[in-house]
Amino acid sequence: MPSEIxxxxxxxxxxxxxxxxxxxxxxxxxxxxxxxxTLAFIQNRLGPNRVGPFGLFQSIAxxxxxxxxxDIIPLSANKWLYTLAPVLAVIPAFMVTIVYPIGPEVNLPxxxxxxxxxxxxxxxxxxxxxxxxxxVYSMILAGWASGSKYSLLGGLRSSAQMISYELSLSxxxxxxxxxxxxxxxxxxxxxxxxxxxxxxxxxxxxPAGVIAFFIYLISAIAETNRVPFDxxxxxxxxxxxxxxxxxxxxxxxxxxxxxxxxxxTVSVLATVLFLGGWNGPGVAAFPLLGPVYFFLKVFFFMFxxxxxRGTLPRFRYDQLMNFGWKFLLPLALLNxxxxxxxxxxxx
Amino acid sequence: MIPLxxxxxxxxxxxxxxxxxxxxxxxxxxxxxxxxxxxxxVNLTFVAFSRxxxxxxxxxxxxxxxxxxxxxxxxxxxIIICLFRNRETLNVDExxxxxx
Amino acid sequence: xxxxFLLFAALAVVAAFNVILQRNPLYSAIGLIGTLxxxxxxxxxxxAPFIAAVQIIVYAGAIVVLFVFVIMLLNVRAEESRADxxxxxxxxxxxxxxxxxxEVFLAVRYVGDAPPPLPAVRAADAPRQWLGSVxxxxxxxxxxxxxxxxxxxxxxxxxxxxAMLLAKRDPQFGRRRAPAEPAAAAGxxxxxxxxxxx
Numbered sequence: 001m002p003s004e005i006x007x008x009x010x011x012x013x014x015x016x017x018x019x020x021x022x023x024x025x026x027x028x029x030x031x032x033x034x035x036x037x038t039l040a041f042i043q044n045r046l047g048p049n050r051v052g053p054f055g056l057f058q059s060i061a062x063x064x065x066x067x068x069x070x071d072i073i074p075l076s077a078n079k080w081l082y083t084l085a086p087v088l089a090v091i092p093a094f095m096v097t098i099v100y101p102i103g104p105e106v107n108l109p110x111x112x113x114x115x116x117x118x119x120x121x122x123x124x125x126x127x128x129x130x131x132x133x134x135x136v137y138s139m140i141l142a143g144w145a146s147g148s149k150y151s152l153l154g155g156l157r158s159s160a161q162m163i164s165y166e167l168s169l170s171x172x173x174x175x176x177x178x179x180x181x182x183x184x185x186x187x188x189x190x191x192x193x194x195x196x197x198x199x200x201x202x203x204x205x206x207p208a209g210v211i212a213f214f215i216y217l218i219s220a221i222a223e224t225n226r227v228p229f230d231x232x233x234x235x236x237x238x239x240x241x242x243x244x245x246x247x248x249x250x251x252x253x254x255x256x257x258x259x260x261x262x263x264x265t266v267s268v269l270a271t272v273l274f275l276g277g278w279n280g281p282g283v284a285a286f287p288l289l290g291p292v293y294f295f296l297k298v299f300f301f302m303f304x305x306x307x308x309r310g311t312l313p314r315f316r317y318d319q320l321m322n323f324g325w326k327f328l329l330p331l332a333l334l335n336x337x338x339x340x341x342x343x344x345x346x347x
Numbered sequence: 348m349i350p351l352x353x354x355x356x357x358x359x360x361x362x363x364x365x366x367x368x369x370x371x372x373x374x375x376x377x378x379x380x381x382x383x384x385x386x387x388x389v390n391l392t393f394v395a396f397s398r399x400x401x402x403x404x405x406x407x408x409x410x411x412x413x414x415x416x417x418x419x420x421x422x423x424x425x426i427i428i429c430l431f432r433n434r435e436t437l438n439v440d441e442x443x444x445x446x447x
Numbered sequence: 448x449x450x451x452f453l454l455f456a457a458l459a460v461v462a463a464f465n466v467i468l469q470r471n472p473l474y475s476a477i478g479l480i481g482t483l484x485x486x487x488x489x490x491x492x493x494x495a496p497f498i499a500a501v502q503i504i505v506y507a508g509a510i511v512v513l514f515v516f517v518i519m520l521l522n523v524r525a526e527e528s529r530a531d532x533x534x535x536x537x538x539x540x541x542x543x544x545x546x547x548x549x550e551v552f553l554a555v556r557y558v559g560d561a562p563p564p565l566p567a568v569r570a571a572d573a574p575r576q577w578l579g580s581v582x583x584x585x586x587x588x589x590x591x592x593x594x595x596x597x598x599x600x601x602x603x604x605x606x607x608x609x610a611m612l613l614a615k616r617d618p619q620f621g622r623r624r625a626p627a628e629p630a631a632a633a634g635x636x637x638x639x640x641x642x643x644x645x
Contacts (some may be wrong), residue, residue: 011474080474081473084477101492121496122495122496122497122580122581123496123499123500123581124502126497126500126501126502126581127496129500129504129509130500130503130507131503131510133503133507133508133509134503134507134508135506136508137480137512137515138520140516141515141517142513144473144519152519156516156519159512159516163512180580181579183581196593318542348448348631349452349492350449350642352456353452353456354480354489354493355571356552357456357459357460357489357549359548359552360463360548360579361459361460361463361482361486361545362551363544363547363548363551364460364463364464364467364544365463365467366547366556367467367540367543367544367547368463368466368467370540371467371537372475372539372562374472374523375588376472376514376517376518376523377466377467377469377472377475378470379514380466380479380514381466381467382462383479383481384463384466385483385511387483387506387519388634390486390498391486391489392492394495394498395448395492395493396540397493397578398493398494398495398578399493401578402454403546403578403583403584403587404587406497406498406579407584407588407595408594409498410498410501410584410588410590411499411595411596412601413502413505413506414505414599414602414603415599416506416510417506417509417603417606418507418602418603418606419606420510420514420628421513421606421609421610422606422609422610422613424513424517424610425609425611425613425614426609426613427517427521428517428520428521428613428614429613430520432616437521437523441482443484446550
């Protein structure tokens, strides 16, 4: 909390929230297009290229279609929970966006010095983990409330996968917290400044950082239910998993947005925790370069997601759970011990 | 600022709602949820006192209560599953004799 | 600040009434989530962000998920009819509730209406060592309260072992189920689905 909560603070925070919310809203739109085109090129076809120049308006057209489609609620569905589930997916996804550390303190022309993040919670990282755990409810409730077997199985599998990989995600992040000494995302970013990238957490305290990075990446892909961990929503397996019965109406659009915003959150965390956040050559002199580097790195991770989707086959469900519980979790625990030993005795 | 008695009053209300819930609910899982509600009310009291006395003891106690509640939930739900397997019902009115 | 307190207090009380008055236990679970999140917000007004985040992660993100899984595992429906012998309890509930509330209020009223001046949340010399911050809680937990911490970890280990043993299916009743709860839920769901398809 600042020393005084006055009108300037309130207006500034509101403006930042609007900006961050718009970034959150734009990410599904743009990433959908990028994903479809990239997947198409990987698969030796063209992808959407008719709507607008190079198909750039495809996502907007899809959005308008979602808004106008008829909203069908199946007869055997529990109406109240069926409507609540997409809302429960979107709210935690968007609430995380307020802790994105987009840039350092810059001097904007009219406003004066502003920090380019909405807030820096003392427990920012725990807050992100908390909102991620709240996202499980949407899958369980959607699967249950749809009243269909595919949905129920898909929902239970998705949520079981998600809570299993949440553990290794949280544990892998502890190594980073040990390195930075704080749960505050801006502090973690500032701790990686300087030395031309040699202070980035991914190579700090070798091998703790690298192991943590890979555990984090794998757990993050499993958390957001993307290939190769997307068995619960693969078309060839379970029709569409927990959102089978959400027939392309605005409710489905909400699930879809929540998934992309979750991807964005996980990519932002990967950059902030491991790749140095807004740090890069020249940020100390020109702080406005901070957001540029930040978005470049985030975009790299999003592209990695799409690349993996186009390249890898998917895991079977029991292989997935075995891998998460029997390999990743012990490795994450071991990594904490390694990081602690290096941190206390060697550094 | 908010006086301490407001937090204590709210905590009392939540605790009382939990107690009433345990008594009037007939589903054993819902009764268990009301027990969690009572624990939550007590947590609120602890954190309020921690703030107003300037001591972290309250917050650490809340941490321990949270861990104990998690352990209790796990074991309690396992017991409820066993109960369900034996009696095929979750209604406490129908499970009131030791004999099956 | 007071508006925030009143808002979240009202939300907590409404959600708590939802927990106790719903017939479908799944709706009670959603009410419980609402209460837990409101209480976490109240923790934030008390400048305890760590406890608020931990409450959401542990309580709302794990314990209630466990409740919901068990409700789905046991396929609990809303109650159709309550047993008639306990009908008088329903009429007795409201006056008893008010009586208990009045009693607790009387006990609480003498705590003191004028609170002592609040200790400063942030000291000027140690900006990261304020009362609810992670650094303070971590320091206290691993110096003064390390014994309860270790005892709690043993307790959680006992709970894990106990829960796994209790929920294991007896081999004579069918295939042995893996101890993981979600796998059990998925197995039960497949049986339900297979049964419904027949």
